Amino acid sequence: MKTPKDWVLVTGASSGIGAASVDALIGGGFGVFAGVRRDVDSKALVTAHGPRVVPVRLDVRKDRDVLGLVARLRRSLRARRLHGLVNAAGIAFAAPLEWTSPADLSLLFEVNVTGAFRVTRAVLPRLRADRGRIVNVSSGAGQVTAPGTAAYSASKFALESLSDGLRLELASAGVHVSVIEPGAVATPLWERLEAQMARVEREAPAASRAAWKIPWANVRGVLAEARALATPAPAVARLVVEALTAEVPRARYSATPKAELLAALAMDDAERDRQTLLDWGLTPRES
């Protein structure tokens, strides 16, 4: 089998959108550096894809791992191209902000924002030299904020802003930057989210838990509804490949029901609040 000339680095390759992107990229003839955190995930990737995948130990919070990644890319790429970076590593989080600890918020930003930035910054010299592309996996939550998922939204809004900045700053170098904005996607993220939601609920003070009983049940209901309608991960992976291969890639690829998102963005704040509260079954208290 011929070794591919063009390679893409995918973070969060062990599962969900990252794993589906690895499959789609290899199917499209690319070689993939796959960022994973466990040996078992490295082995599974090599078993599935053979020499077209090079697993790399990568916790995006760790400078040491990122240094190792850069050395690995240098050794393995030699005259081959780094065609792209896909920042798919990420974590979700749902809780009223009242139940969100500073440590919870920091972890979200450390993985979803600083983590993506740390990896991007480290591989940028190589992407610039190879005129590669960057694809950041954001979310519909990076465009609109909803009750119960605001901390997660805050991290995705930050990722969107960094992506816009990178797109502008790298335009003259010919390095395209795109964001993917999925709605709900059928991945293991939802089981992880379920465990996290149970934890914050357990840890919330009793009085606050009582105050949040009905709205929290409604937030849970909205999330369960979204999960039931989730898009399969390969559909999102196709957008990742499109962003990496289109002659003129778009700044944003939305997999969120577009009409709803555009309608939400077009509303003024008061109108959007009213509609969101209605959708979430929350009633504002009259003074």
Ligand SMILES: NC(=O)c1ccc[n+]([C@@H]2O[C@H](COP(=O)([O-])OP(=O)(O)OC[C@H]3O[C@@H](n4cnc5c(N)ncnc54)[C@H](OP(=O)(O)O)[C@@H]3O)[C@@H](O)[C@H]2O)c1
């Ligand atoms: N699923 C959805 O409904 C949905 C919707 C919109 C946006 N997204 C976004 O899509 C991205 C991928 O999510 P997913 O649905 O594919 O979730 P997933 O199946 O839970 O996959 C998350 C991936 O991120 C990795 N990861 C987590 N923390 C990491 C860290 N510190 N360093 C390196 N890797 C880390 C995980 O690795 P381990 O296996 O080692 O933990 C895993 O590979 C996320 O950014 C998420 O916000 C998902």
